[in-house]
Amino acid sequence: MAVLEVKNLYSGYGKIKVLFDINFSADEGKITAIIGPNGAGKSTLLNSIYGIADIYDGKVLLNGIDITGLKPYIIARMGIGYVPQTNNIFSELSVEENLRIAVRNVSREEFKARMEEVLDFFPKLRELLHRKAGTLSGGERRMLAIAIALMRRPNILLLDEITTDLAPIVVKRILEKVVELRDKMGMTIVMVEQYARRALEICDKVYLIASGQVKFEGDPKQLLEQRELVSLYLGAL
Numbered sequence: 001m002a003v004l005e006v007k008n009l010y011s012g013y014g015k016i017k018v019l020f021d022i023n024f025s026a027d028e029g030k031i032t033a034i035i036g037p038n039g040a041g042k043s044t045l046l047n048s049i050y051g052i053a054d055i056y057d058g059k060v061l062l063n064g065i066d067i068t069g070l071k072p073y074i075i076a077r078m079g080i081g082y083v084p085q086t087n088n089i090f091s092e093l094s095v096e097e098n099l100r101i102a103v104r105n106v107s108r109e110e111f112k113a114r115m116e117e118v119l120d121f122f123p124k125l126r127e128l129l130h131r132k133a134g135t136l137s138g139g140e141r142r143m144l145a146i147a148i149a150l151m152r153r154p155n156i157l158l159l160d161e162i163t164t165d166l167a168p169i170v171v172k173r174i175l176e177k178v179v180e181l182r183d184k185m186g187m188t189i190v191m192v193e194q195y196a197r198r199a200l201e202i203c204d205k206v207y208l209i210a211s212g213q214v215k216f217e218g219d220p221k222q223l224l225e226q227r228e229l230v231s232l233y234l235g236a237l
C-alpha cells in the first residue's frame with residue numbers, strides 16, 4: 001500500500017525549476033530508491049516531500065492526506081523522518097547531546113527510553129555516547145545522523161545519499177542497517193543514492209530520475225535489463 005504519494009509535481013527553488021510532472025509513490029514497509037545522474041533532481045524530490053523545496057504545482061500525500069508545502073517541523077510531527085545530505089549533526093556536542101536535542105519536547109524518561117531503543121539498534125553509538133560528534137569517523141557520523149532521525153520515531157524515513165564518501169566496507173554496514181530498518185522495524189524507506197548499484201541491490205522499487213523527470217519506475221531487476229536506459233543515465237554502474 002502506498003503511504004507516500006507525489007502527484008504531478010512541479011518544484012524547485014524560486015526561479016530555478018528542477019522537477020517536472022513527477023509521479024512517485026512509496027509502499028509501506030518497503031525500500032524505494034531514487035537514482036539518476038548528478039543534478040537530476042533526486043534530492044529535490046525529497047526536499048519537496050519534506051517541505052524544503054518550492055512547489056509550483058502538484059501534490060504530496062501522506063496516507064492520503066495532503067501535506068503539500070507544509071513546514072518541515074509539521075511534516076516531521078506527522079511521522080516523516082529526514083536524514084539530509086549535509087550533516088544534521090552538531091560537531092561540538094557529544095553523541096548523547098545530539099540525540100537529546102533531536103527530541104526537545106519529551107520527558108527525561110521518554111528521552112531515555114527512546115535513546116535506549118536507538119542505541120540497541122546502533123550498539124556502536126553506545127560506546128561513543130560521550131564523544132564529541134566531530135571526532136567520529138565518517139561511518140559513525142552517518143549512523144548518528146540516522147539515529148537522530150530515529151529519535152523522533154518516524155514511520156517513514158527519507159535518506160539522502162547516506163553512503164557518499166564512505167569506504168566500501170562501511171557502505172555495506174550502513175546499507176545492512178537500512179535493510180534492518182525495513183525488515184525488523186517495518187519502516188518505510190525512501191533513499192536517494194548516487195551509487196545506483198548499491199541501491200538496486202537492496203531496494204524493492206526504483207525510480208530513475210534524469211533532467212527532472214521520471215525515466216523509469218519499477219522493479220530494480222527490470223531496470224537493469226533496460227540496457228539503453230542504464231548506459232544513457234547510469235553509465236558503468
Ligand SMILES: Nc1ncnc2c1ncn2[C@@H]1O[C@H](COP(=O)(O)OP(=O)(O)OP(=O)(O)O)[C@@H](O)[C@H]1O
Pocket residue numbers: 013016018036037038039040041042043044045194
Ligand atoms: N537550495 C537550492 N537552491 C537553488 N538551486 C538548488 C538548490 N538545491 C539544488 N539546486 C539545484 O537543483 C538542481 C537539482 O539538484 P538536486 O540536488 O536535486 O540533484 P541531485 O539529483 O540530488 O544531484 P546530486 O546527486 O548531485 O546531489 C541542481 O541544478 C542544483 O544546482
